[in-house]
Amino acid sequence: MEIAEHEKQIFEKAGVRFNIASPKQLGEVLFDKLQLDPKAKKTKTGQYQTGEDVLLALALKSDIVQDILNFRQLQKLKSTYVDALPQLLNNKSQRVHTCFNQAVASTGRLSSTNPNLQNIPIKTERGREVRKAFVARDENHVIVAADYSQIELRLVAEISGDPAMREAFIQGLDIHTATAAKVYGVQLDDVTSDMRRNAKAVNFGIIYGQSAFGLSQNLGIPRREAAEIIEQYFIQYPGIKSYMNNTIAFAQENGYVETLLKRRRYLRDINSQNATIRGFAERNGINAPIQGSAADMIKIAMIHIHNDIKEKGLKGKMTMQVHDELVFDVPKDEVEDFKELIEFRMKNAIKTEVPIVVEIGIGKNWLEAH
DNA sequence: TCTCTCACG
DNA sequence: ACGTACGTGAGAGAC
Numbered sequence: 001m002e003i004a005e006h007e008k009q010i011f012e013k014a015g016v017r018f019n020i021a022s023p024k025q026l027g028e029v030l031f032d033k034l035q036l037d038p039k040a041k042k043t044k045t046g047q048y049q050t051g052e053d054v055l056l057a058l059a060l061k062s063d064i065v066q067d068i069l070n071f072r073q074l075q076k077l078k079s080t081y082v083d084a085l086p087q088l089l090n091n092k093s094q095r096v097h098t099c100f101n102q103a104v105a106s107t108g109r110l111s112s113t114n115p116n117l118q119n120i121p122i123k124t125e126r127g128r129e130v131r132k133a134f135v136a137r138d139e140n141h142v143i144v145a146a147d148y149s150q151i152e153l154r155l156v157a158e159i160s161g162d163p164a165m166r167e168a169f170i171q172g173l174d175i176h177t178a179t180a181a182k183v184y185g186v187q188l189d190d191v192t193s194d195m196r197r198n199a200k201a202v203n204f205g206i207i208y209g210q211s212a213f214g215l216s217q218n219l220g221i222p223r224r225e226a227a228e229i230i231e232q233y234f235i236q237y238p239g240i241k242s243y244m245n246n247t248i249a250f251a252q253e254n255g256y257v258e259t260l261l262k263r264r265r266y267l268r269d270i271n272s273q274n275a276t277i278r279g280f281a282e283r284n285g286i287n288a289p290i291q292g293s294a295a296d297m298i299k300i301a302m303i304h305i306h307n308d309i310k311e312k313g314l315k316g317k318m319t320m321q322v323h324d325e326l327v328f329d330v331p332k333d334e335v336e337d338f339k340e341l342i343e344f345r346m347k348n349a350i351k352t353e354v355p356i357v358v359e360i361g362i363g364k365n366w367l368e369a370h
Numbered sequence: 371t372c373t374c375t376c377a378c379g
Numbered sequence: 380a381c382g383t384a385c386g387t388g389a390g391a392g393a394c
Contacts, residue, residue: 021390023374023391051374052376075390107386113389287385376388
């Protein structure tokens with residue numbers, strides 16, 4: 001088996017047998033025995049850090065690193081999904097039935113347990129094989145998957161009112177390309193893939209309150225370059241800068257922030273004397289209205305879709321929610337009805353000035369439906 | 371039971 | 380001088 005092959009390679013290259021799944025043992029092999037990094041960082045409990053980003057930085061020094069990363073990826077897929085999911089099949093239905101928790105996440109998102117169906121793999125080739133296992137109930141049904149496109153950035157544009165970002169969405173531009181053109185001061189047609197990649201990282205980082213340091217780490221660029229990108233970003237999108245300042249000021253005054261539908265997140269540390277602790281509260285404050293408004297929107301859509309299905313006497317079912325996506329199991333002859341009502345309800349859940357875009361796919365399994 | 375790591379949005 | 384990107388859940392190891 002492939003995992004065993006990587007294990008064998010790792011033992012040969014390390015010159016010692018050990019438990020690769022133990023971060024403690026792995027750290028000692030990499031940094032004490034093999035001395036791959038004399039300045040290796042440790043966790044607060046004194047172990048060496050061996051996370052993916054740390055290992056990737058070591059990849060040039062030893063080819064053991066790639067084996068470890070492959071071993072980790074395959075082990076994760078096997079233990080968390082391939083071995084675990086069949087155990088959770090319900091006897092009667094022969095299906096997995098997740099539990100959606102409505103009062104866990106502090107932003108208003110749902111969470112999912114037993115099993116968690118909100119973290120089914122999609123990013124890697126091997127992971128996508130797992131997603132293929134989620135199939136329609138029979139040959140007469142299909143999976144319908146409906147995704148909000150760039151929902152959090154659209155809500156940043158909506159909530160902040162930033163003219164340039166709103167305009168980009170109104171014109172139907174690719175937001176990362178549009179951002180790259182602005183930040184680098186070039187025409188849309190002259191945006192390179194590197195420029196777009198950097199702009200995409202900034203767009204996401206902004207939603208989380210990322211610093212120049214964080215962006216430089218993420219992109220592997222000098223901190224000064226990251227700082228310049230962020231500076232240009234706020235010059236081009238001044239409304240986003242003021243959203244961030246205004247939101248923090250509101251939180252300092254009121255002790256909470258709120259979403260479009262007035263869901264509150266309280267921030268007890270927003271006025272802390274400790275800059276690190278205060279920083280966490282500030283980033284929570286910037287992010288919560290965005291993430292939480294997206295959660296409000298999809299929840300409203302879910303209620304309307306549920307009512308529509310009932311009123312129209314449709315047989316298809318809404319089966320899953322994954323933060324910006326809804327998944328349905330639908331009889332083939334109801335597909336057109338479903339597509340129409342899903343798109344309408346998702347687009348119009350909350351009245352916005354920024355256009356909301358929904359992408360709908362169909363397939364015999366969840367992967368195909370994307 | 372806690373820590374580390376990693377799967378997703 | 381300091382730490383440095385938000386929200387989750389689960390498996391494995393260590394204690």
